[in-house]
Amino acid sequence: MAELLKIKSEAEELRKEYFFRNNQAEENRQKENQAATRIQCWFRACKVQAYLRHLHEKAIIIQKIWRGFTARARFRQMVKAAYFIMKMNFYNEMAVRIQRRWRGFFVRKSIHNFYARKSYLEGLSIKNELVRRELDELEELQKRERDCLDMIKEQTVKLYQAHRLHHLLSTKQCPGVFNSPFRPTPHETELLLRQVKYQAPTRLAPRGRACLLGMPDSAPSFPGSLGSPWIKTTRTCRSSKPILPPIVSKKQQGLFREPGEVWEQRVRCPDLTLHLQNSYTHLEETQNQLQQHKGTGSVFHHVSHSSNSFTQLA
Amino acid sequence: MSQRHIIQVFEQYQKARMQFVQSVADLTARPQNVEILQNAGVMSMLRPLMLDVVPSIQQTAALALGRLADHSDDLAEAVVKEDILPQLVNSLASQNRFYKKAAAFVLRAVAKHSPELSQAVVACGGVEALVLCLEEFDPGVKEAAAWALGFIARHNASLSQSVVDAGAVPLLVLCLREPEMALKRIAASTLSDISKHTPELAHTVVDTGAIAQLAEMTLNPDAKLKRQVFSALSQISKHSVSLAEMVIEAEIFPAAVACLRDPDEYVRKNVTTLMREVVKHTPELSQVIVNCGGMAAVIDYLGDCHGSLRLPGIIMLGYVAAHSESLAMAVILSKGVPQLALCLSEEPEHHIKAASAWSIGQIGRHTPEHARAVATANLLPKLLQLYMDASSSEDLQLKSKTALKSVLQKCTHLPALEPLLYDAPSNILKHVVCQFSKVLPHDSKARRLFVTSGGLKKVQEIEAEPGSPLQEYINAINSCFPEEIVRYYSPGYSEVLLERLENYQPA
Numbered sequence: 001m002a003e004l005l006k007i008k009s010e011a012e013e014l015r016k017e018y019f020f021r022n023n024q025a026e027e028n029r030q031k032e033n034q035a036a037t038r039i040q041c042w043f044r045a046c047k048v049q050a051y052l053r054h055l056h057e058k059a060i061i062i063q064k065i066w067r068g069f070t071a072r073a074r075f076r077q078m079v080k081a082a083y084f085i086m087k088m089n090f091y092n093e094m095a096v097r098i099q100r101r102w103r104g105f106f107v108r109k110s111i112h113n114f115y116a117r118k119s120y121l122e123g124l125s126i127k128n129e130l131v132r133r134e135l136d137e138l139e140e141l142q143k144r145e146r147d148c149l150d151m152i153k154e155q156t157v158k159l160y161q162a163h164r165l166h167h168l169l170s171t172k173q174c175p176g177v178f179n180s181p182f183r184p185t186p187h188e189t190e191l192l193l194r195q196v197k198y199q200a201p202t203r204l205a206p207r208g209r210a211c212l213l214g215m216p217d218s219a220p221s222f223p224g225s226l227g228s229p230w231i232k233t234t235r236t237c238r239s240s241k242p243i244l245p246p247i248v249s250k251k252q253q254g255l256f257r258e259p260g261e262v263w264e265q266r267v268r269c270p271d272l273t274l275h276l277q278n279s280y281t282h283l284e285e286t287q288n289q290l291q292q293h294k295g296t297g298s299v300f301h302h303v304s305h306s307s308n309s310f311t312q313l314a
Numbered sequence: 315m316s317q318r319h320i321i322q323v324f325e326q327y328q329k330a331r332m333q334f335v336q337s338v339a340d341l342t343a344r345p346q347n348v349e350i351l352q353n354a355g356v357m358s359m360l361r362p363l364m365l366d367v368v369p370s371i372q373q374t375a376a377l378a379l380g381r382l383a384d385h386s387d388d389l390a391e392a393v394v395k396e397d398i399l400p401q402l403v404n405s406l407a408s409q410n411r412f413y414k415k416a417a418a419f420v421l422r423a424v425a426k427h428s429p430e431l432s433q434a435v436v437a438c439g440g441v442e443a444l445v446l447c448l449e450e451f452d453p454g455v456k457e458a459a460a461w462a463l464g465f466i467a468r469h470n471a472s473l474s475q476s477v478v479d480a481g482a483v484p485l486l487v488l489c490l491r492e493p494e495m496a497l498k499r500i501a502a503s504t505l506s507d508i509s510k511h512t513p514e515l516a517h518t519v520v521d522t523g524a525i526a527q528l529a530e531m532t533l534n535p536d537a538k539l540k541r542q543v544f545s546a547l548s549q550i551s552k553h554s555v556s557l558a559e560m561v562i563e564a565e566i567f568p569a570a571v572a573c574l575r576d577p578d579e580y581v582r583k584n585v586t587t588l589m590r591e592v593v594k595h596t597p598e599l600s601q602v603i604v605n606c607g608g609m610a611a612v613i614d615y616l617g618d619c620h621g622s623l624r625l626p627g628i629i630m631l632g633y634v635a636a637h638s639e640s641l642a643m644a645v646i647l648s649k650g651v652p653q654l655a656l657c658l659s660e661e662p663e664h665h666i667k668a669a670s671a672w673s674i675g676q677i678g679r680h681t682p683e684h685a686r687a688v689a690t691a692n693l694l695p696k697l698l699q700l701y702m703d704a705s706s707s708e709d710l711q712l713k714s715k716t717a718l719k720s721v722l723q724k725c726t727h728l729p730a731l732e733p734l735l736y737d738a739p740s741n742i743l744k745h746v747v748c749q750f751s752k753v754l755p756h757d758s759k760a761r762r763l764f765v766t767s768g769g770l771k772k773v774q775e776i777e778a779e780p781g782s783p784l785q786e787y788i789n790a791i792n793s794c795f796p797e798e799i800v801r802y803y804s805p806g807y808s809e810v811l812l813e814r815l816e817n818y819q820p821a
Contacts, residue, residue: 117643121640121643121647124644124647124648125648127607128607128610128647130607131571132607132610135571135575138575139575142575142577146577
């Protein structure tokens with residue numbers, strides 16, 4: 001019984017304990033619940049964090065590889081470009097070098113050729129000298145021609161004068177005015193007078209002058225002038241121009257004769273040569289003169305004639 | 315009996331008219347009588363006589379009228395106002411050749427004075443009538459007509475255009491082929507007058523083949539003809555490159571150069587003018603002239619003549635030298651510079667001096683070599699003197715200044731530059747000092763000479779504004795010399811030395 005009692009008391013005690021414990025448990029429940037939640041929360045966080053970290057790590061690996069790949073690709077590009085630029089620079093430089101040489105050569109060769117310029121300038125100065133000399137010669141020539149013309153004119157005038165003064169010619173018997181016996185040689189006018197052939201003037205001055213110009217007698221009196229081409233041209237021009245026949249003027253009324261006729265009467269001279277200068281070749285000379293008078297009076301003919309008479313005289 | 319009396323009256327009247335007209339014509343030959351005759355109303359008396367029945371009276375009246383109009387432009391105006399011109403022009407077509415000659419003379423005398431009077435001649439149809447006269451057989455009539463046309467065409471472009479429109483040019487070219495020298499001369503001179511105004515007129519003249527005719531006549535011995543021929547050629551070639559090339563292609567050139575030694579000075583002048591007109595267009599044309607030795611001949615010609623005859627030669631040298639460097643060198647080699655120097659010093663006229671200065675500037679502006687040639691001819695001081703001379707004309711001053719500048723900018727011949735340091739004004743001095751500053755850094759001998767000749771001292775004395783180009787050039791020169799030398803030559807250095815002596819305490 002005691003046992004029972006003991007058990008009973010124990011049961012009671014147990015009941016009390018049970019209540020107590022139950023009570024306590026009820027009191028601790030919230031706290032424990034919170035603690036449990038916290039533990040769960042922490043654990044879960046740990047798990048998620050671990051997962052995220054894992055993901056990050058993987059992402060970094062991916063990025064790392066990708067970035068490396070692209071950067072390397074870009075770098076390769078850059079190197080290529082840099083290499084290309086370097087190459088181009090080099091080529092350009094070489095091209096410039098070639099062009100420089102070629103252009104220098106070309107310009108020196110053809111455009112600003114120093115030697116060509118030098119030789120051109122030298123040639124020019126030679127040419128200038130030449131031109132100057134030629135012009136000097138030409139001027140000299142022209143001057144001579146002009147002088148020659150003047151001389152011819154002067155001679156013609158003199159000849160005309162001599163022609164007019166022919167009556168002052170000295171004869172064998174009586175010396176003329178220009179042939180003074182007190183001088184050793186006769187005056188030059190006298191010599192001229194001897195050369196001039198006397199013609200009876202049929203017409204007055206202008207016609208007579210024209211005759212004189214065309215007269216072949218005047219040619220040998222200045223032989224120096226024959227060489228000039230100038231005179232030849234005038235001579236041919238003059239001889240080629242035909243002398244027109246004179247226009248017959250109205251006859252003067254009244255008893256007068258024509259002036260030419262009167263003049264002829266006044267100056268009519270006896271044939272002096274026959275009586276006073278009868279050399280033994282006289283006949284031939286007169287014949288020659290006649291021929292000359294009749295013929296065209298070409299220079300050649302005249303020259304042959306004069307040389308002929310000269311030999312005969314000698 | 316009565317019939318004879320009546321006729322005698324008429325004869326007397328005719329004789330009196332004839333006598334009157336003849337004595338008036340004789341009186342008008344002297345200029346001093348003209349005024350008295352004008353006061354006596356000769357113009358209104360002559361007018362009815364121009365319409366006289368007797369041709370010889372008409373002709374003598376026209377002669378008298380022409381002489382009157384020839385004397386003064388008042389009388390020429392009076393002729394126009396009296397309405398004589400239409401009568402003249404009408405009768406120009408119908409009358410005999412003597413009358414035509416006299417009428418053309420009147421027209422010429424009227425047209426000669428002024429463009430307005432010529433315009434009056436054109437307005438009454440004078441040009442067409444004169445062109446008809448050019449077709450006449452008689453050379454005297456042709457000559458008078460060509461002469462009148464020349465006087466009309468001389469004034470301005472529109473008048474010569476009216477001459478061309480009347481078809482005168484082909485006939486004038488035909489006149490060039492006539493044997494008469496006077497006709498040739500006047501035809502050439504008329505062609506020259508026509509072509510001088512515009513390129514179009516010159517082209518019409520060229521289109522009729524005038525150049526070939528004119529080129530043939532350059533060899534003619536007649537001096538007066540040659541004058542006109544060369545004048546016509548130069549008037550044609552002055553307008554454009556193509557016309558000048560046509561003149562060159564007529565192969566006149568080596569022959570024309572020979573005419574530079576012609577005894578007649580106007581022939582020489584006109585040949586030079588022709589060369590000038592040809593040369594001014596392009597370097598190639600100048601090259602043609604230079605290559606045929608024209609330059610040497612022109613330079614010789616410059617030595618022979620004086621005054622305004624020199625002017626075309628001088629300008630020609632300038633044109634040639636302006637084209638290119640080698641042509642300028644050719645001028646120098648042909649001894650052109652001494653000749654120009656001679657012109658510059660001999661000629662009293664300012665415009666000739668100005669032209670010479672311009673040509674010298676054109677020669678010297680190309681390279682240092684050219685500038686050296688100019689400088690050694692001692693031209694720089696001469697140009698400076700002309701520029702500084704207050705009595706020089708404005709144009710001369712300007713031309714000598716530009717010439718001096720352009721030569722100085724190329725000149726490296728220091729001995730010639732040195733005198734300019736002493737008497738040049740600052741605007742010229744700038745260029746002189748600039749040349750020194752360019753040459754001295756590279757030439758030790760020149761530096762030495764520059765110091766010993768006193769140039770450095772002079773440079774130190776120049777007062778330049780700080781910062782001006784002149785100051786920069788001076789600094790550049792100073793930097794070529796040791797500092798002591800520069801200081802030694804600076805003005806006021808002796809005072810500085812004396813001051814230092816006073817401050818010096820012997821130890």
